[in-house]
Structure formats: C-alpha cells, structure tokens
Amino acid sequence: MSAREWTGWIAATIVVAVAVHLASVWILPHAVMHRALSKMGAVNTIHHQKRVDEHARGVVRPSPDLLYSVCPFDLSNGSLEVKAPVPPGTYWSVSAFDNNTNNFFALNDRQIGGQPLELIILPPRKGTEPMHIAGRLVIRAPTVRGLVLFRTLVNDDKQFAKIDTVRRQASCAIAK
Amino acid sequence: MKTALKVLAVLVIGTVLGLGATSLFVIRGTMPGGVTDGPWKTNLLIGSSGGDMRTRASVAVHGLLALNRSETIYYSTDRDSDGNTLDGTCTYIVAGRDPPARWWSITAYAADDYLIPNAAKRYSVSKNSVTRNAAGEFVATVSQKHFSKDWIALQNGPFNLTLRLYNPAASVAADPAHAALPSIKKVSCS
Numbered sequence: 280m281s282a283r284e285w286t287g288w289i290a291a292t293i294v295v296a297v298a299v300h301l302a303s304v305w306i307l308p309h310a311v312m313h314r315a316l317s318k319m320g321a322v323n324t325i326h327h328q329k330r331v332d333e334h335a336r337g338v339v340r341p342s343p344d345l346l347y348s349v350c351p352f353d354l355s356n357g358s359l360e361v362k363a364p365v366p367p368g369t370y371w372s373v374s375a376f377d378n379n380t381n382n383f384f385a386l387n388d389r390q391i392g393g394q395p396l397e398l399i400i401l402p403p404r405k406g407t408e409p410m411h412i413a414g415r416l417v418i419r420a421p422t423v424r425g426l427v428l429f430r431t432l433v434n435d436d437k438q439f440a441k442i443d444t445v446r447r448q449a450s451c452a453i454a455k
Numbered sequence: 456m457k458t459a460l461k462v463l464a465v466l467v468i469g470t471v472l473g474l475g476a477t478s479l480f481v482i483r484g485t486m487p488g489g490v491t492d493g494p495w496k497t498n499l500l501i502g503s504s505g506g507d508m509r510t511r512a513s514v515a516v517h518g519l520l521a522l523n524r525s526e527t528i529y530y531s532t533d534r535d536s537d538g539n540t541l542d543g544t545c546t547y548i549v550a551g552r553d554p555p556a557r558w559w560s561i562t563a564y565a566a567d568d569y570l571i572p573n574a575a576k577r578y579s580v581s582k583n584s585v586t587r588n589a590a591g592e593f594v595a596t597v598s599q600k601h602f603s604k605d606w607i608a609l610q611n612g613p614f615n616l617t618l619r620l621y622n623p624a625a626s627v628a629a630d631p632a633h634a635a636l637p638s639i640k641k642v643s644c645s
Contacts, residue, residue, distance in 0.1 A: 288461060295469025296476070303477040304508055308515035315519060332576055338520055339568035340531075340617055343578040344560050370558050370621055374522055380515040382502050385526050387622065428520055432558060432621070434583045 308380045316426060322353040325451045330433075346443060348429040350451035354402035354420055361398040361427055363449035365391055366442045370432035375400065378422035386416075399454060400427070427451060481512045490631045494538070494639050495530035495618060497631050502527070524628045528556075530618040535639040541616065543571075543609040545644040546598035549580075549616070551637030552591055555627055556620035558582050561637070563597060563607045564615050573608035580607055593637075599645075 280288075318337045320326045327348045331341040341347070352359045365371050365388050373396060375384040386396070401419045431446045433439050489498045500510055501518035514521075521529060533541050541547070549561060560581035565571045570578045585593040585605055595605040597616070618636060620627060627634045 288465060291465045292469045292472070295465055296472035299470050299473025300476045301473075301508070303474055304481055304512045307477070307481065307512040311515040311519055331570070332578070333570040333572040336569050340562075340564055341570065342560065342562060342619060343570060343576075344562075344581055372522065372526060374520075374526070376520060379511070380519060381511075382521070382523055385522055387526060389622070426520070430522075434558065434581075 309378060312376070312378055312380045312426075316351045316424065319349050319351045319426070322351045322424075323359060323451060323453050325350045325449055327447050327449075330439075342430075344433060346429075346431040346433060346446055348431075348446055348449055350427040352400065352420070352425055352427060352451070354400065354423050354453075356453055358402065358454045359400040359420075359427070359451055360454040361396065361400065361449075361451045363396040363429065364445055365393060365395065366431055366445040367393070369434050369438070369442060370430070371446075372430045373398070374428050374430075375418070375420070376426045376428065377420060378424045381421065383421055383425075384418050396449075477512075481509060482516055484513075492530065492632050492634050492636050494532045494534050494536050495636050496532060497528055497530045499524045499528070499628065499631060501529060524623075526622065528620045528623045528627055528631065530620070530631075530634075530636060531615055532639070533613065533615040535641050537641065539641060541614050541639075542644065543599065543611045543614050546596065546600065546642045548594060548640045548642055549597055549607075549637050550592060550594045550640070552593070552635065553582060553587075554618070554620055554634060554636055555624035556582075557622035559621065560619050561595070561607070562617050562619070563609065564617060565610065566613045566615075568615075571608060571610050571614060573610070575601065575608055577606050577608045580605060597639075 315338055325348055330346060331343045335341045363373065371388040373386050374382055377383050397415045399415055399417045401417060403420055403422055429446065429449060431442055433442055489496050501514055502521045502523035535541060535547060560579050562579035563571050580595045585595060587593045595607065596602050597607045597609060599609045
C-alpha cells in the first residue's frame, strides 16, 4: 500500500472516531437519565424513598441527611399535577429535571413561603418560564419524560417521624 | 475483499477510538471549568442547564440530579490538605468553622461513589450534628475507629468526601475558590 493510500485510510479512521465520539457524548445524558428513571418505578406516581444508607445505589452520592421522594413523569397524556405540604422548620426543595438531565425548575421552602406546593407541569412547547395561574405555579417541561425530585432535610433525628409523615402527603398525577 | 476488510478495520478502530475518548475524557475525566479551594474541588456548572455538549455529558455523569448553584454548591475531594490520596486505613481530622450556608454537611463515599457500609450508620457530619468549641470551631474524625460523636466511619480502600452547602451565601457562588472550607489532616495510618 502506498503512502497516499495509508494517509487516506488513517484519515477515514479519524473521521469515524470523531463521529463516534460526538455521537456518544450527545447520547450520554439521555442514557444516564434513562437508566436512572428506569430504577425509580412507575411514571406519574410519587415514590417515597427510604432513608438513605449504604444500600441506596440508585443515584451516585446520595445524601444520608435528606429524604428523597421522586416522581418520574411522562406527559404524553397530559399535564402533571404535583401537590405537597412543606414540612415546617427544615430545608425542603422540589426540583424538576428533563430527559437530558437538565435541572429546569427548583423551589425551596423559603421561596414558597410556607404555602403548600401546587404545581402544574405542562408538556413541552416553546418557552419554559414559570407563571402563576389561579394561584398555582405552572411550568412547561422541555421534554415529555423527566423527573420531579423532592428533598427534605432531617436536621434532627428526633424529628424524623414528623418530617417523614409530612413529606409522604406529597402527590403527583396526570391532571384530569 | 481486501477493500472490504480495510473498511471494516477503519470502522472498528474508529469506533474503539471514539468510544475510548468518551470514556477517558468524559466518563473518567474531570469536568471542565473546575474550581479548587484547599483540598476541595467544585464545579459551578453542576445543576446548570447551559454549557456545551461535552459539559452536559460531564454533568450528567458526575452530578446527576444535582441542584443549581443558588440552591446547593457541592465540593468534593479525594485528597487531604497535604495533597495525599484519602485512604480508608488512615485517620483524618476535618476541622474548621461553619461554611457560609444555611445548612451544610460532609459525607464520606467509597470509590464507587456510594455510602461506606458501617453498622453505626455514621455516614456524615452536618451543621446540626457537630459540636463546636467556644471559638465556634468544630473537629470531626474520619476513621475506622469508633467515636461517640463528630465521627464519619471508614472502611479499607480509597474514599472521597463531599461537602454540601445548602442555600450558600452569595459570596460562595461569586468566589468559590475562597470559601473558608474545613481542612483535612491525616493523623495516622494503620
């Protein structure tokens, strides 16, 4: 094989390598999220996870001081209605992630001002700006599938039962 | 036939190189845009939705479901303050003052990034759990040896620490390299 032929084959190999690299980097967030969602259970239903210990192996680096509740969503059949009381006297937040792992919404206990959460997540269309409709917070998801994640801090073990009871009152379902 | 083999070789070698680069630079590699404060490292891109394709992939791998910087800033390290790799057979002292945040915690993770198994379930110390001296300083021990308080349990093997700052002071996001974070000193090794 001539030097020119070699150069051609090496160039072709580099083109393939770059294409495969870019494709795999593009697909990685989707794959990571798909794997995480598949471990979380049925969609459009809230799942209250147990207190984190060494057996919690769904998502890397879980915090043992937080209680996690998750609602994997699929907006193919309509908007998601999320409701939750806010446990008093501790850190609490609700956040939402799209199918590409982007955090597109977050709200904590201080920002909500002690009011119970009433959140509507609309299926994707243009614009993701939060807006208030009839006292409810309404946001638009960038993708059909994604995840709502509640974090509740157990800042005092003696308060665990009380905090756990309040966070288990949270719900999520497709709006009727 | 010969040409077909050459094309096949190009495809196979190209695919291996392409996937190898992704594994090396994105999955195992460190994230772009990192900031160092003593032994601690953070990346303010964690929890953000911006960034290029490569940054997005890194965030997905290294900070899945993490919150944005106004909600939480995550620092982590696999080194002590002298730059040595954290080793589960050693005893460390983590000492300092409360970092500027509404709430904070320091948690130890095994090399696989999951909590370190221990019967006492002592995975972390936090703003609410540590004791402080009159000057407002805390001293926590990270070791296999048991302590009744201010203690994070270890097992043999490498480990890493994550420092979470919930609702951090605006000064931390503005200058994450100078947040006055706790030091990590090796005391002894067995």
